[in-house]
Each structure stands twice: as structure tokens, then as C-alpha cells.
Amino acid sequence: MVAERGRGDGGTATRILDVAERLAQMRGFNGFSYADIAAEVEITKAALHYHFATKADLGEALIGRYAARFGEALAAIDASTSTAPAKLRGYADLYVDVFRKQRMCLCGMLAAEYSTLPDAMQASVVSFFDQNEAWLSDVLEQGRTEGSLEFTGPARDTARMIISGLEGAMLVTRPYGDAARFQVAADSLLASLTAPAGQPASTG
Numbered sequence: 001m002v003a004e005r006g007r008g009d010g011g012t013a014t015r016i017l018d019v020a021e022r023l024a025q026m027r028g029f030n031g032f033s034y035a036d037i038a039a040e041v042e043i044t045k046a047a048l049h050y051h052f053a054t055k056a057d058l059g060e061a062l063i064g065r066y067a068a069r070f071g072e073a074l075a076a077i078d079a080s081t082s083t084a085p086a087k088l089r090g091y092a093d094l095y096v097d098v099f100r101k102q103r104m105c106l107c108g109m110l111a112a113e114y115s116t117l118p119d120a121m122q123a124s125v126v127s128f129f130d131q132n133e134a135w136l137s138d139v140l141e142q143g144r145t146e147g148s149l150e151f152t153g154p155a156r157d158t159a160r161m162i163i164s165g166l167e168g169a170m171l172v173t174r175p176y177g178d179a180a181r182f183q184v185a186a187d188s189l190l191a192s193l194t195a196p197a198g199q200p201a202s203t204g
């Protein structure tokens with residue numbers, strides 16, 4: 001269970017999470033310490049421990065907040081977009097926006113450190129990707145039904161391919177620091193799923 005204390009000082013807890021999230025997205029969860037956070041937030045390490053007793057507690061809070069925001073973004077895509085290809089574009093844009101800030105997907109970074117994470121954080125990372133797979137599977141099934149997307153096999157397998165493709169593109173594009181390079185990779189991935197105009201989509 002996440003031990004987030006000091007609920008009467010939500011501003012400080014939020015600043016802690018903001019700094020920790022940025023550091024985790026840029027350095028990885030094992031790439032920063034409580035001392036790093038305390039220095040940026042300008043509080044003592046004791047005060048930091050008051051809000052998040054352990055780094056594992058902080059990690060769970062980070063994933064929980066990130067997953068909640070990601071879920072809200074997916075709900076916004078559903079509410080504002082009707083076609084499956086447009087929803088996939090909105091999904092890819094979430095990754096593009098993160099990369100433009102010179103960061104990596106938080107859970108993608110944590111996945112790279114998976115074996116070193118506490119059990120509760122490992123479970124939360126898996127849950128994040130499971131939720132993304134479920135949402136993408138629904139979009140893919142919609143696209144196959146309406147004839148706007150073309151892929152073979154179970155939608156879940158293609159959903160996993162999309163996540164792996166975007167996360168992998170972030171990783172290999174990171175050394176170049178080129179958002180346009182990542183955009184090309186994302187565009188190519190989505191284009192491979194778009195049914196040719198005027199042709200029926202495969203139902204395999």
C-alpha cells in the first residue's frame with residue numbers, strides 16, 4: 001500500500017511526484033535518489049519521507065498517477081473521436097507529446113528496470129500495459145468491423161504489437177533526440193494497419 005502521508009500538504013506531495021516523475025522518465029527509477037528529489041523540491045529528506053515513507057511507496061504513487069492520467073487521456077480520445085484510425089492516431093500522439101518533452105514513457109522506463117523493482121511496482125507496471133492493451137483491442141475490433149483497419153489474428157496480439165512498436169521506437173530514437181524521427185516511426189506503424197481505400201478489410 002502506498003504510504004502517502006501529510007495529506008494536508010498536497011502541494012508538497014504533488015511537487016515531489018512531479019520531480020520524481022521527470023527524473024524517472026529521464027534517468028530511470030534507479031537513476032535518482034531521495035537526496036536528488038529533496039534538493040530540487042527544497043525540502044529535507046526527512047520531510048520527503050514524511051510524504052512517501054519509502055522509495056517503493058513513491059514508485060507506486062508515480063505509476064498510479066501516471067496510469068490515471070493516461071486513462072483520462074484515452075477516455076478523452078473516445079469522447080472526441082469516432083473512427084478507429086483517428087483513435088489510434090490520438091493514442092500515438094500521447095507518446096509523441098512525451099517524447100517532445102525529451103522524456104520516455106514512465107512505465108516503459110520502469111519496464112526496462114522490471115527485475116529490480118519491488119513486487120507491487122512490478123504488478124502496477126503490468127496493469128498499466130494490460131489496460132492499454134484492452135483499450136487498443138477495442139479500437140482494433142471497431143476498426144476491423146467498420147473496415148477502416150486491416151490486420152490478421154486476435155486484436156490483442158496487434159494491440160501488443162502497437163505498444164511494443166511505440167515503446168521501442170521511443171527507445172531507439174532517444175539517442176538522436178529527434179521528435180520527427182519518432183513521428184515517422186509512429187506514422188509507419190499506423191499506416192501498416194490502415195485498410196486500403198475502397199477495399200474491404202481483412203477479417204482474419
